[in-house]
Amino acid sequence: MSYQEKKTIVSILTGLLILTYYCFYAYGKYQSGVVAINDLAFWARTMLLFIAISIVATIVIQIVFNILLSIAIAVQETARTGKSDDKEIEKTIESEMVTDEMDRLIEMKSMRIGFFFAGIGFIIALGAVALDYSAAIMIQIIFISFHLGSLLEAFTQLYFYRRGIKHG
Amino acid sequence: MAKKLQITNNIRRFRFFANEMTQKQLAEKIGASRQTIVAIEAGKYSPSLELAFRIADAFGVEIGEVFDYKIIEKEK
Numbered sequence: 579m580s581y582q583e584k585k586t587i588v589s590i591l592t593g594l595l596i597l598t599y600y601c602f603y604a605y606g607k608y609q610s611g612v613v614a615i616n617d618l619a620f621w622a623r624t625m626l627l628f629i630a631i632s633i634v635a636t637i638v639i640q641i642v643f644n645i646l647l648s649i650a651i652a653v654q655e656t657a658r659t660g661k662s663d664d665k666e667i668e669k670t671i672e673s674e675m676v677t678d679e680m681d682r683l684i685e686m687k688s689m690r691i692g693f694f695f696a697g698i699g700f701i702i703a704l705g706a707v708a709l710d711y712s713a714a715i716m717i718q719i720i721f722i723s724f725h726l727g728s729l730l731e732a733f734t735q736l737y738f739y740r741r742g743i744k745h746g
Numbered sequence: 747m748a749k750k751l752q753i754t755n756n757i758r759r760f761r762f763f764a765n766e767m768t769q770k771q772l773a774e775k776i777g778a779s780r781q782t783i784v785a786i787e788a789g790k791y792s793p794s795l796e797l798a799f800r801i802a803d804a805f806g807v808e809i810g811e812v813f814d815y816k817i818i819e820k821e822k
Contacts, residue, residue: 580781673770678778680791739781742790 581647581674582681583739588643589636590732596632597725600624604718616712625721644675683745684738692731699723751815753792757783760805760812776800 604624607613613620651674652667659666703719761767769783778797785791786801793801802809 580779582779582781669774673774673780676773676777676779678782679794679797680782680785681779742785742788745792745794 580739582677582684583736584647585640585643586732586735586739588639590729590736592636592639593632593725593729593732596628596635597722597729600628600721600725603628615714618712618714618717621714621717625717628721647674680743684735684743687743688731688734688738691734692727694727695730696724696727699727749817750819752789752818754789754814754816755786756812756814757787757801760807764805772801772804775804 604621607620607624608615648671651671655667655670656662699719700723702723703716706719707713707716757772761769761772769787770780773780773783776797777800782791782793782797786793798809798813802812805812
């Protein structure tokens, strides 16, 4: 499994973790009766908080992942060659983590699919308001569809890495 | 009518004749990832013209010797 695939799996797990946590948190708050579904300010604050958590968690998890992967590569390289040459290990790590045109093409195509899904979520959210649902429901749909869009993007990336990708 | 093409390559053969060059060595030489070389060899990815030229250059041959195409079907 390549570095890019491992990185994508880590981002899927992070995204799933955050979305699950948000759903439990939001549902718990709503069920406990502490917050009304129409309390737009509360939901906006909660979503902003979760966006911040999501950004920080993604950065931290990716850094930890890169460190662990570098250690694993260094151990493997030392075991394979029988010597600990720092420059050679550094070169191997760099070559494993290189991003090239295929990665960019996969990223671009999967991002388009992710944004398409988020766009559908936005239309559904507008439809909900048109059907007289509250604005809080609208932002819930938008928030969740963007998160799901991001997850779909990561799954699509994984699919393209496995099945291959063509130009055009 | 445009014809559907399948791009094939002889990278594996050229690597063999280049003193059993590994995929990793080729990737380093052309500034791509090993994953990309694996995908190109397996026919799962068609490289850009620039990368194709770089691959041919790494073996010191013309691009047409490394990459070829075949018509697989006609579009209706």
